Amino acid sequence: MKSNKKGMRMMYTGRSKEWSGKRSLNGRCLIITADDFGMCHSMNEAIMKLWDTGDITSAMIMMPGPWAKQAADYAAHNREANIGVHLTLTSSFPQYKWGPVTRDGRVQSLMTQEGYFWGTSAEVALQAAEEAVRTEVRNQIEAAIRMGIDPTHLDSHEGSLLGLAGGRDFLELAFDLCEEYRLPFKLPRNIVNQSFLSPQMRELFQKRIHSADRRGIPLIDDLIILPYEQEQGEGYPDVRRQLSQAIQEMKAGITELVVHPSRDTAEMRTLTPSSAKREMEYNFYMDKEFRQLLVDEEIRLISWKDVREQMRLG
Numbered sequence: 001m002k003s004n005k006k007g008m009r010m011m012y013t014g015r016s017k018e019w020s021g022k023r024s025l026n027g028r029c030l031i032i033t034a035d036d037f038g039m040c041h042s043m044n045e046a047i048m049k050l051w052d053t054g055d056i057t058s059a060m061i062m063m064p065g066p067w068a069k070q071a072a073d074y075a076a077h078n079r080e081a082n083i084g085v086h087l088t089l090t091s092s093f094p095q096y097k098w099g100p101v102t103r104d105g106r107v108q109s110l111m112t113q114e115g116y117f118w119g120t121s122a123e124v125a126l127q128a129a130e131e132a133v134r135t136e137v138r139n140q141i142e143a144a145i146r147m148g149i150d151p152t153h154l155d156s157h158e159g160s161l162l163g164l165a166g167g168r169d170f171l172e173l174a175f176d177l178c179e180e181y182r183l184p185f186k187l188p189r190n191i192v193n194q195s196f197l198s199p200q201m202r203e204l205f206q207k208r209i210h211s212a213d214r215r216g217i218p219l220i221d222d223l224i225i226l227p228y229e230q231e232q233g234e235g236y237p238d239v240r241r242q243l244s245q246a247i248q249e250m251k252a253g254i255t256e257l258v259v260h261p262s263r264d265t266a267e268m269r270t271l272t273p274s275s276a277k278r279e280m281e282y283n284f285y286m287d288k289e290f291r292q293l294l295v296d297e298e299i300r301l302i303s304w305k306d307v308r309e310q311m312r313l314g
Contacts, residue, residue, distance in 0.1 A: 025254060025302060025306060025307070025310060026252075027252060027298070027300055028250050028251070028252055028253070028255070028297070028298065028299050028300065029253070029254045029255065029301075029302045030057075030247075030250070030254075030255050030256075030257055030294070030299045030300065030301055030302070031057055031058050031220070031254065031255070031256040031257065031301075031302055031303060031304060031307075032055070032057045032058065032256075032257050032285065032301065033056065033057070033058040033059060033060060033256055033259070033304070034046075034047040034050060034056050034058070034060070034260075034261055035059075035060055035086070035258050035259065035260050036062055036065070036086065036157075036260060037062065037065075037071045037075075037083065037086070038061045038062045038063065038065035038066075038067050038068035038069075038071035038072070039062050039065040039066070039067060040065070040066065040067055040096070040262075040267060040268065040271065041067050041070070041267060042262045042263050042265045042267045042268040042278075043067075043260070043261065043262045043268075043278075044067050044070050044071050044074075045262075045263060046261040046263055046278075046279075046282045047059055047071075047261055048074050050261060050282070050285055050286070051074075051078060051080075051081050053286060055285040055286050056259070056285060057082065057302065057304075058083070058084065058152065058153075058303045058305070059071075059075075059081065059082070059083050059084070060083070060084045060085070060086035060155050061075065061083050061084070061085060061086055061144060062086045062088045062098075063085065063086075063140040063143045063144055064088045064091075064098045064099065064101055064117070064140065065088070065098060066098055068147075069147070071083075072144065072148060072149055073147075073148075075148065075149050076147060076148025076149060077148075079150075082152045082303040082304055082305040083144075083150075083151065084151055084152045084153035084154060084155055084186070084304050085140055085141050085144050085149075085151050085153075085155070086155050086156075086157050087137045087140055087141075087154055087155065087156050087157060087160075087174070088117070088140065088160075089110060089117055089121075089124045089133065089136065089157070089160040089161070090118060090119065090120060090121055090123075090124060090157060090158045090160050091116045091117040091118070091119060092119050092158065093272075096270070096271055097114075097116040097117075098117065099111055099115050099116045099117055100117065100136050101136070101139050101140055101143050102135055102136050102139045106131070106132060106135050107132040107135055107136045108132070109127055109128050109129040109132045110124070110127075110128050110132050110133070110136055120158075120165060121158050121159055121160040121162075121164065121165035121166060122165035122166040123166075124160045124165075124166070125160075125163060125165060125166020125167065125168040125169075126166055126168075128170075130170065130173065133161075133170050134173050134176075137161075137173070137174065137177065138177060141154070141177065141181060151183060152183070152184075152303065152304035152305045152307075153183050153184040153185065153186060153304040153307065153308060154174060154177065154178055154181075154183050154184075154185050154186070155185070155186040156174070156186070161174050162187070163204065164201070167200070167201065169204065169208070171187070171208045171211075172208070172211060175208075175211060175212055175215055175217055178212075178217045179215055179216075179217065182308075182312055183308060184217060184218040184219070184220075184304065184307045184311055185212065185217055185218075185219060186219075186220060186256065187205075187208070187209070187212065187219045187220070188219070188220050188221065188222055188223040188256075189219055189220070189221050190221065190222055190223075191205050191223075192205050192209070216311070216314065217311070218307050218308075218310065218311050220253075220254045220255065220256050220307075221251075221253030221254050221255060222250070222251065222253060222254070222255040222256070223255070223256050223258065224243070224246045224247075224255060224256070224257045224258070225257075225258040226239065226243065226281070228260065228272075228274060229273075229274050229277075230273070230274035230276060230277035234277065235280070236283065236284075239277065239280040239281060239284055240284055240287065243257070243284055243290070244289075244290070244293055247290075247293055247294070247297060247299065248293075248297060250297070250299065254302070254307065259281045259282075259284075259285060260278055260281055261278060261279075261281050261282035261285065262275065262278035263278075263282065264276050264278065264279040
């Protein structure tokens with residue numbers, strides 16, 4: 001799930017009775033998740049380094065990504081690398097493309113004439129047949145399992161399952177798969193309080209959260225994610241200040257801090273003008289001041305695997 005253009009800062013002020021009654025993950029719990037594992041080599045290198053140094057607790061793999069094989073091989077041989085499946089239906093970079101893992105005509109509505117995914121979530125909402133979505137996302141989960149990954153949770157790349165762009169969501173379909181594979185889903189409860197939502201979308205998310213609770217699917221309480229784009233003049237001190245402030249403002253419950261780490265390489269600069277910011281985020285999670293902040297704030301680090309195991313025990 002991505003932020004809106006101004007970034008997303010969500011603080012949860014209540015708890016679901018269905019889930020809080022089952023869990024022992026109390027206090028201020030933080031999942032540090034690396035996004036887009038498998039998208040490109042530069043991001044893979046950064047994420048694997050963060051795993052090796054113990055500076056993240058979870059990651060999300062994009063099975064249609066051009067570098068998914070390297071990411072999956074790493075995860076399969078590093079059992080402490082807790083990996084969720086970043087269900088992907090969009091390919092938004094102009095010159096760096098990918099398409100479905102499903103290799104037959106059942107998912108034709110998910111593709112452009114060139115055979116790639118649509119470029120935006122709004123196009124997915126407009127064009128995608130529901131059964132095509134179900135087929136493709138199931139096949140992405142199965143592909144991850146075949147490659148040795150034990151998925152910890154499900155998530156939606158660029159929010160294409162959430163309906164934020166086109167007003168048409170596929171969350172009930174995703175929840176069906178969560179029940180089948182016994183996995184949590186990444187949906188922040190406090191999304192219903194975000195100012196960028198219309199009243200109709202707020203009502204829709206309230207219904208979906210209620211559905212997840214009824215099905216026994218755990219959701220996170222809060223989400224911290226910086227705007228993807230680098231603002232003019234933005235430097236590392238700005239990134240560190242924003243993320244440190246967000247950590248200090250955390251409430252009780254499960255918060256996920258999402259990072260898009262990469263090295264500022266020639267490869268990454270061909271993909272985004274914000275490649276320098278990707279390296280800033282990478283550096284922040286190895287910053288000793290960040291680790292000390294977590295100690296000072298008495299933040300408990302957990303992973304999506306912890307959430308999944310609580311679900312399965314319940």
